[in-house]
Amino acid sequence: MGYGARSVNQPLRMTGSAAINGTPIFSQLDLVLTPHSWTCLLGASGVGKSTVLRLFAGLAEGVTFDGTLSDPGRVAMMAQQDLLMPWLSVxxxxMLGARLRGERRDRGLARDRLAQVGLAEHADKLPRALSGGQRQRVALARTLMEDRAVVLLDEPFSALDALTRAQMQDLTTKLLTGRTVLLVTHDPNEAARLGQTIVIMTPSGLVEVAAPRTPIPRDINAPDVLRTQKDLFERLRRPT
Structure with a gap:
């Protein structure tokens, strides 16, 4: 799968501090994203994980950032909510991104993306006709349609049931092979399955946790996944 107009072959780095309306969000951050690899970012609610995503995406209106930030170019982003427009067909x-930018819409490519996520036969339906898992697959197809080298994932599977979540993790990993991916998650098992670099964000900085060395997506019950999951649980429970 192509990278679009811009490929990222160097690490992306964010160092510094951020505040919103004068209230500090994080400080002394030094986050490095390895190219063509999955980085999983965990941490307590309110610690600033979503702010990190917004800064990388260039959508951090109202955030004051003091530091250095690599330019990732245009990125694709997939959120916890599918954010489908209910009045538009699947x-x-x-094709929503192209429509919003006033660009030509490639219906053939859009149908190919739907076929990749197993929804070719649902192209003409409205979102309300789909299950939650199907809607999230549409969101994934829309992310693939953007064809960006850097993909930001903000807890995109957290609202799904356990089986659908595992299936979406497998599918997303397969279809985003070769991309530079930053996944924000609260789920230690998800991080242990998908992370090639795993980092916990705390008020005092980042704590890197050794990720399994096996290829992703890893089996949910693999011994190295369960060991990493246990380690993450213990670290997340420690006071900071």
Whole structure:
């Protein structure tokens, strides 16, 4: 799968501090994203994980950032909510980015993306006709449609049931092979399955946790996944 107009072959780095309306969000941050690899970012609510995503995405209106930030170029982003437009068909939702930018919409490519996520036969339906898992697959197809080298994932599977979540993790990992991916998650098992670099964000900085060395996506019950999951649980429970 192509990278679009810009490939990222160097690490992306964010160092510094951020505040919103004068209230500090994080400080002494030094986060490095390895190219063509999955980085999983965990941490307590309110510690600033979503702010990190917004800064990388260039969507951090109202955030004061003091530091250095690599330019990732245009990125694709997939959120916890599918954010589908209820009045648009599945196919038109996949092409939404081009529509908002006033660009030509490639219906053939959009249908190919839907086929990749197993929803080719649902192209003309409205989102309300789909299950939660199907809607999230449409969101994934829309992310693939953007064809960006850097993909930001903000807890995109957290609202799904356990089986659908595992299936979406597997599918997303397969379809984003070769991309530079930053996944924000609260789920230690998800991080242990998908992370090639795993980092916990705390008020005092970042704590890197050794990730399994096996290829992703890893089996949910693999011994190295369960060991890393246990380690993450213990570290997340420690006071900071």
């Amino acid at each position: 196919l038109d939702n996949v």
